[in-house]
Amino acid sequence: MRAHATPRRYTQDVVNEFSAQGTPIDVLQVGNEINDGLLWPVGQISVNGLASVSQLLHSAIDGARTATGASAATKTLVHLANGWDWAALDAFFSGVFVRGALAETDVDLIGVSFYPFYDDRATLAALKTSLANAAAAWGKGLVVAETNWPASCPDGNVSEPTIPLSTSGQSTWTWDVKEVSNGLPDGLGQGICEWRRSCL
Numbered sequence: 001m002r003a004h005a006t007p008r009r010y011t012q013d014v015v016n017e018f019s020a021q022g023t024p025i026d027v028l029q030v031g032n033e034i035n036d037g038l039l040w041p042v043g044q045i046s047v048n049g050l051a052s053v054s055q056l057l058h059s060a061i062d063g064a065r066t067a068t069g070a071s072a073a074t075k076t077l078v079h080l081a082n083g084w085d086w087a088a089l090d091a092f093f094s095g096v097f098v099r100g101a102l103a104e105t106d107v108d109l110i111g112v113s114f115y116p117f118y119d120d121r122a123t124l125a126a127l128k129t130s131l132a133n134a135a136a137a138w139g140k141g142l143v144v145a146e147t148n149w150p151a152s153c154p155d156g157n158v159s160e161p162t163i164p165l166s167t168s169g170q171s172t173w174t175w176d177v178k179e180v181s182n183g184l185p186d187g188l189g190q191g192i193c194e195w196r197r198s199c200l
Contacts, residue, residue: 007039007056008063019069028074029145030060033081033113035088050092054101061106075108079145082119083112084126086133093138109190110134111145114177116159123159128180135188142188144181146195149173 005013011030018025030038034053037043043056061076078096082088089112097104112131116122131142149163149170163169163176174194181189 006063007060008066011060011063012067015064015067015074016069019067019071024069024071025064025074027077027109028061028064029077029079029111030057030064032079033146034078035080035082035092050095051098051101054096054098057096058102058106061102075141076106077109077111077143077145078107079111079113081113082122083114083144084119084122084130086126086130089130089134090137093134104138107140109141109143110138111143113146113195114144115146115148116173117150117153117157120157120159124176124180127177128183131180131184131189135184135186139186140188141190142181142184143190144177144192147173147177147192148195 011028015025015028035045037045037048037053037056039056041047043053045053057078064070064074064076080089080092089110093110096102114122114127127144134140134142149172150158150165151167151170153165158165160173160176163172174192177192181192183189
């Protein structure tokens with residue numbers, strides 16, 4: 001963040017600069033994998049709780065929406081890691097909407113990361129349950145904002161051992177995650193983005 005800029009002013013400036021160069025923003029992600037907050041230490045959940053995060057997100061999103069280069073079509077997205085973990089998603093979103101700060105109407109999309117090599121509980125079935133619960137709870141569009149299947153994994157520790165560690169396995173994984181997204185109710189599955197990460 002620029003020196004002495006507030007989240008509101010910083011986000012306004014970013015939106016305006018993109019608009020001025022002819023690339024208006026379709027989806028504005030406010031924070032990346034912010035399970036423990038953003039802009040530490042002020043917005044660190046484990047230190048200051050969710051109220052500070054709620055205020056920071058509201059300020060940034062308000063900046064985006066009031067920027068001179070803002071478009072009515074721009075959607076806002078809040079992104080957490082471990083999209084398969086319904087308990088974590090529920091705890092965050094059930095607590096982050098705070099009266100006088102972040103409102104449910106401030107957020108258009110919920111984004112999640114979903115990697116099969118950090119935790120053996122990160123199964124396709126767990127993702128399906130978690131996203132279906134999120135759809136029912138908040139009625140927001142849902143995006144698998146980061147996912148990847150390894151072509152090789154030295155320790156072989158992945159959550160779906162029936163999928164081969166190969167390029168064909170990558171295709172299978174991508175298709176399977178897409179099917180989870182496509183199967184969400186009311187068209188709330190808004191797609192997936194592949195993000196290249198190495199297996200640990």
